[in-house]
Amino acid sequence: MITPPPARADLSCPSCGAPLPTDTRFVAWCPSCDWNVDPGGSAAVQDVPAGRSARREEARRRAGHLAVERLYADVSAEPDRRPGRDRALLSASALAGAVHLVTAVLAGGSLWLLVTGNTVARAFGAAGFFLAFMLRPRLGRLRRDEWSLNRADAPRLHALADRVAAALQAPPVHLVRVTPEFNASYGRVGLRRRGVLTIGLALWEVLTPQERIALLGHEFGHAVNGDARRGLWLHSAVVTLDHWYETTRPVRTPAGRSDALFQVAEGIAGLLMLVPHTLAGLLLRLLDRLTLRTGQHAEYLADDLAARVGSSAATRSMLEALVLHDSVEALFRRQAAVRRTGAASRTPPGAADDSGLWDELRQYIASVPGTERARRIRVSALRMGSVDSTHPPTHLRIRLCEARGPREAALTADAAETAAVEAELAPLRARAARAVFSSGRW
Ligand SMILES: [Zn+2]
Ligand SMILES: [Zn+2]
Numbered sequence: 001m002i003t004p005p006p007a008r009a010d011l012s013c014p015s016c017g018a019p020l021p022t023d024t025r026f027v028a029w030c031p032s033c034d035w036n037v038d039p040g041g042s043a044a045v046q047d048v049p050a051g052r053s054a055r056r057e058e059a060r061r062r063a064g065h066l067a068v069e070r071l072y073a074d075v076s077a078e079p080d081r082r083p084g085r086d087r088a089l090l091s092a093s094a095l096a097g098a099v100h101l102v103t104a105v106l107a108g109g110s111l112w113l114l115v116t117g118n119t120v121a122r123a124f125g126a127a128g129f130f131l132a133f134m135l136r137p138r139l140g141r142l143r144r145d146e147w148s149l150n151r152a153d154a155p156r157l158h159a160l161a162d163r164v165a166a167a168l169q170a171p172p173v174h175l176v177r178v179t180p181e182f183n184a185s186y187g188r189v190g191l192r193r194r195g196v197l198t199i200g201l202a203l204w205e206v207l208t209p210q211e212r213i214a215l216l217g218h219e220f221g222h223a224v225n226g227d228a229r230r231g232l233w234l235h236s237a238v239v240t241l242d243h244w245y246e247t248t249r250p251v252r253t254p255a256g257r258s259d260a261l262f263q264v265a266e267g268i269a270g271l272l273m274l275v276p277h278t279l280a281g282l283l284l285r286l287l288d289r290l291t292l293r294t295g296q297h298a299e300y301l302a303d304d305l306a307a308r309v310g311s312s313a314a315t316r317s318m319l320e321a322l323v324l325h326d327s328v329e330a331l332f333r334r335q336a337a338v339r340r341t342g343a344a345s346r347t348p349p350g351a352a353d354d355s356g357l358w359d360e361l362r363q364y365i366a367s368v369p370g371t372e373r374a375r376r377i378r379v380s381a382l383r384m385g386s387v388d389s390t391h392p393p394t395h396l397r398i399r400l401c402e403a404r405g406p407r408e409a410a411l412t413a414d415a416a417e418t419a420a421v422e423a424e425l426a427p428l429r430a431r432a433a434r435a436v437f438s439s440g441r442w
Helices: 042-046 052-077 087-116 119-134 155-167 201-206 209-224 232-247 260-290 292-310 312-341 356-367 370-382 394-403 415-438
Strands: 175-179 184-189 194-200
Touching: 052 292, 052 394, 087 119, 087 232, 087 260, 087 292, 155 175, 155 209, 155 292, 155 415, 175 201, 175 415, 184 209, 194 201, 194 209, 201 209, 201 312, 201 356, 201 415, 209 292, 209 312, 232 260, 260 292, 292 312, 292 394, 312 356, 312 370, 312 394, 312 415, 356 415, 370 394
Parallel strands: 175 194
Antiparallel strands: 184 194
16 A cells, blocks of 8 residues: 655745645656756756767767657658658668678678688688678567467457557567566567567556557557568668677676786787777667668657557557656665565565565556656656657657547457456566566666
């Protein structure tokens, strides 16, 4: 049970005199004039960074913000436009082609050396072929793990996902994963591009049944929104570059290896790796920039599809819930600390009732007052915050959802269906809670 929060004595805004929110658990700020709206971030936003590289970084950040705002203006002006093949996307596709070509030439050249060369050439061929194998485009594999739920485990959840997919004319997913995180994702793996839906329980639990349908609508929207970044050509090039970047990362001297010879060898290896590592990093950044516009446009379209299937009201409130990430993390941290010290009165350490965490989470999030939710959205707007680097800022997604006007839900779930899905998630709910307590992240 969440005990009622202590109320702050009636205070008024030192700037405009309007009354301030009274819940002492949260920041005192003024919804009328934004006084103290972002106590942790306002200084950072206004500070002029020192140093040339910091200023360059700041200029890049501002240019990025301008590009994001320009895209928002374009997308809101033309609701029916789909992500197109602009010059940036064509350049990204050409860059991806160059990445694939390097791998192909390396594999072909090495094979040629292996077949036609002398002993020394064959040794180079074998090494080159091994390298090409290591750098091959990776398409991912359909891997079941402890978070997977197949159709037999969760028929009602799969049926709900199928209904959302069918409403959007998206193919059904092959695998549903339910993890502890505060997020959700949709991906395609393997040559057959089979769909994998991942639902983060921390997010799912704080959403209403209709908001969950909107969330599924957004995720399945990724299957039909024409996002070129998720296509085989671009995605596999990014994965390959990522692999280059990670495998060429300079290694650190392990503890206990401080001899000069080892350090010289490490220095030479580091120098050899520096060029491909830097190049891979630059190419990754370039690809990211070239696909920013089309990728974010596709995300807005996925939100439109979410509204079509789950209603615009549910999509909007689902998006508003995304800014509560910090509150979820704070609750996890608190509950994990309580567990560690064994001070929990209801749930001593090691108790079987781990899934009580999700009830605590739901109650806590429900107790966050509207003024604090509004503050989080304003802070998100000030910081241009988004769920990750691929999504547009959350406040712009909310604004676009409002601008599109009200839309009724194409799909709903009745109480029996919602309860059946809840029951199917029960085993994973306990496992996910144990993961939260034992991960050490909180
Ligand atoms: Zn004020
Ligand atoms: Zn998305």
